[in-house]
Amino acid sequence: MSPIPLRPAAGRRAFTLVELLVVIAIIGVLVALLLPAVQAAREAARRMQCSNNLKQFGLAMQNYHDTFLMLPYAGTTSIKRSAWTSQLWAFYEQAGISQAYNYNQAFHEAPNIVQLTFTGVLCNRIKIYYCPSDRPNAMWQGDNFWRTRGNYVVNWGPITQPFTPPVPQFAAPFGYRDFSSMNQPRLTRFGEITDGLSNTLLMSEVVLPKSDTSRDQRGDINNDQGSNRFMTINTPNKGTDFMGGVWCETRPDAPCNQNSANQHYTARSRHPNGVMVVLCDGSVRFVSNNVALATWQGASTMNAGDVLGDW
Numbered sequence: 001m002s003p004i005p006l007r008p009a010a011g012r013r014a015f016t017l018v019e020l021l022v023v024i025a026i027i028g029v030l031v032a033l034l035l036p037a038v039q040a041a042r043e044a045a046r047r048m049q050c051s052n053n054l055k056q057f058g059l060a061m062q063n064y065h066d067t068f069l070m071l072p073y074a075g076t077t078s079i080k081r082s083a084w085t086s087q088l089w090a091f092y093e094q095a096g097i098s099q100a101y102n103y104n105q106a107f108h109e110a111p112n113i114v115q116l117t118f119t120g121v122l123c124n125r126i127k128i129y130y131c132p133s134d135r136p137n138a139m140w141q142g143d144n145f146w147r148t149r150g151n152y153v154v155n156w157g158p159i160t161q162p163f164t165p166p167v168p169q170f171a172a173p174f175g176y177r178d179f180s181s182m183n184q185p186r187l188t189r190f191g192e193i194t195d196g197l198s199n200t201l202l203m204s205e206v207v208l209p210k211s212d213t214s215r216d217q218r219g220d221i222n223n224d225q226g227s228n229r230f231m232t233i234n235t236p237n238k239g240t241d242f243m244g245g246v247w248c249e250t251r252p253d254a255p256c257n258q259n260s261a262n263q264h265y266t267a268r269s270r271h272p273n274g275v276m277v278v279l280c281d282g283s284v285r286f287v288s289n290n291v292a293l294a295t296w297q298g299a300s301t302m303n304a305g306d307v308l309g310d311w
Helices: 017-066 086-090 095-100 292-299
Strands: 153-154 201-205 274-279 284-288
Touching: 017 086, 017 153, 017 201, 017 274, 017 284, 086 292
Parallel strands: none
Antiparallel strands: 153 201, 201 274, 274 284
């Protein structure tokens, strides 16, 4: 009896090179389609956090006004130089930093700043200083007085710094400082904002330099003579910033000129197509780069009788 022949084992067919390349191409297309959606979702989350930061600043300004019946000053009121940032700490759960700060000393003096170290009070990296779409925890090391930078600045209106007296007819909430007299601060009460709190800009954003050692003033929010304010000479993310006698880090998304007699800083952000702002009533909104200049400037003044319409 002849043996029964064994059935040959079923062969396993491998991928051909062409099939493998097709699969890789399909995966590449799917990743290319998915990546923008992932990036958009991440930016939406970052923008929401930025909105929350501005909301906290808006509430702190409201609480400060309830306590002192005026908004904090943007710059110096005496030889004891300081900015609005240190005045707000106690109003957004930073009482410990506020107690450690010596308000009888200028911002650049110990213990507020200890030269060439990160041990000064102004070296505390406070989370709400930073928009997550930019460069969180950025610092200033452009001179011997190291300190934190930040993305959020107050509204200075459609004027440059310094300005030539007389006082502009239509002021912004954080107004101006007469450099001929260090003892003439501009202090604003909500009752003076006759254009309406919901129609008047309180704060917006600026972009930070690429490195901590840059002497570019943008984001130097603890310096009363730095860019702790923005102007509405240009609409958001448009035009050129003009700085004083400091080095200027110009780049395509934030051009600048240095050694200018008339300084101004434009509201800028890393968000696509616009900036986040908080209004004087504490509400937060997104403003497009394409907002009309007259509307943007009208929103930056507090008593000009502007009718803004839908913006």
